[in-house]
Amino acid sequence: MADPDLQQNPRLNTVAPRPQRALLVAVDLSDRAAPLAPEFAEFAALARATGVVIVGEVIQKLPHVDPVTLVGSGKAREIAERAKELDADVLMVFNDLRPRQRINLEKAVPLPIVDRTMLILDIFAQHARSREGQLQVELAQLRYRQSNLIGSGIALSRLGGGVGTRGPGETKLEVDRRKIAARVTLLGRQLDEVRKQRATRRSGGGRDPYVALVGYTNVGKSSLLNRLAGTGGNAFVADQPFATLDPTLRRVYIGEGRSIRLADTVGFITALPKELINAFRATLEELDVADILLHVVDASNPDWPRQRASVETILGELHLADKTTLLVCNKIDRLDDAARAALPPDAILVSATANDGIDRLRAAIVARLDTLRSA
Ligand SMILES: Nc1nc2c(ncn2[C@@H]2O[C@H](COP(=O)(O)OP(=O)(O)OP(=O)(O)O)[C@@H](O)[C@H]2O)c(=O)[nH]1
Ligand SMILES: [Mg+2]
Incomplete structure (x- = not known):
């Protein structure tokens, strides 16, 4: 990361004294074509791969996700209580979240929210080794934040800190947005450069199938x-x-x-x-x-x-x-x-x-x- 302002609050960047404790949440739409169980197991594996400890899970059966808070409002209160009991630091939400649902759920359950895409991006960030891979992942992370209005306060592993720490206030988000846009442009240019070099190397490859x-x-x-x-x-x-x-x-x-x-x-x-x-x-x-x-x-x-x-x-x-x-x-x-x-x-x-x-x-x-x- 070249821009230190895009990074997480340095206080939170210090090595965590214990692994983050995650509470998993899912809405089960009882879709027979796409049963929840295998995908939820996969979600838990993704969560573990980021290094968190899963302390509990809350699954609610609903015909549709709640447009306001994703889960029902009673369930949101229950999640807040469970999170407190289990001393959870982060909520990992299986279903796709609209920005509004994310904001409302965060109000009801005062914990950072990490969704499936953020988990996948986080694992990619941890595993990318080549310059091209790292640039690609950072670009993907920034684009995801842009389209989901997530501030840089959500720290993914490569930005330091654990998965998902508190989001910033509105004003910070505005500043972030301009910085993110500038960084996205820069990363795009750097990627073009790296790719040109790789294409040159590749054209020297053999003729084997x-x-x-x-x-x-x-x-x-x-x-x-x-x-x-x-x-x-x-x-x-x-x-x-x-x-x-x-x-x-x-x-x-x-x-x-x-x-x-x-x-x-x-x-x-x-x-x-x-x-x-x-x-x-x-x-x-x-x-x-x-x-x-x-x-x-x-x-x-x-x-x-x-x-x-x-x-x-x-x-x-x-x-x-x-x-x-x-x-x-x-x-x-x-x-x-x-x-x-x-x-x-x-x-x-x-x-x-x-x-x-x-x-x-x-x-x-x-x-x-x-x-x-x-x-
Ligand atoms: N029992 C068994 N395990 C296997 C076999 N092939 C691979 N594995 C195990 O499956 C796991 C994943 O293997 P990888 O080769 O890393 O799988 P991959 O498809 O390259 O995975 P990604 O790079 O993460 O997409 C490892 O623990 C392997 O040891 C097999 O033939 N039998
Ligand atoms: Mg592999």
Whole structure:
């Protein structure tokens, strides 16, 4: 962060004496097409990945969200009491919040509010390593604040402090808005510069076919890259959402004297914030030059069909829906024979960690490349 004024109150930036205590809140709309349970579990995983301790959860069933406070007003009072009892420091709200609902809920429950998008942005901020990645995340964070009227008082990890501390008053917000706009312009220019440099580097790359791993976050894309690349793999692997942010490219031998360039990419998630898609668009649209996409799913997660559909939606938004794609079902070491047999017949079954099916995957890539070449 170049502008110190955009940062959080320095008093709050000192190392927290204990992890932040989060109370999770959700409105359950009992939508049969999109049941709450799997998405709420994912939300909790996102919360934990930011380093908070979850001290409780409040879920309210409603036919519609309350236009004023999101939850009903009685529920808002109940949340305030629970938060006090549990000594919570931050409210993490699952559902999308309009600016007005955010302000009203913050009045009813005097705690900073962090929503799902802010969590995702926070994790991205913690994990971005490359200059381009860091610029992209900061741009996404600022754009999100701009469109949701959130002042810089909400400290996300890279700005120091924990996730979500008190927002500033109105006047500060006005000043912030001008500064944020100026910073957004500057970041945009810096990103253009970094991207030009990267494009120059990339054009020096080899002629081997280009294959990209895509898929939901935490399904094992980086593990597969490591397995396929052998000793040269060393991509970062972790059991947490968004371990990989920066694209990695490795040369991989696929047999018959042939190699490919294999790219690892940032994982996707349901309703990936549009600010992030826009900020990462340039990186993601590079997938357009891929000859084949390997769509990796975690077949051991009962929720994988939903995850697969989300990834396909995002690929569509990136105009990549028509790419040649192989479906790769990973983590089959966790499945019994019956569960394996129930997977789609065209899928390639593998386990990156148990080193199972990797030769089949190599052969499938070779075969598909041959089909493409003869087409
Ligand atoms: N049981 C099992 N676990 C696996 C397998 N492949 C990966 N994992 C685990 O799944 C977790 C996520 O693996 P990653 O390779 O980091 O997943 P990713 O898709 O790159 O995740 P992001 O970069 O966060 O999107 C790690 O804990 C891996 O050890 C597998 O075949 N079987
Ligand atoms: Mg990864």
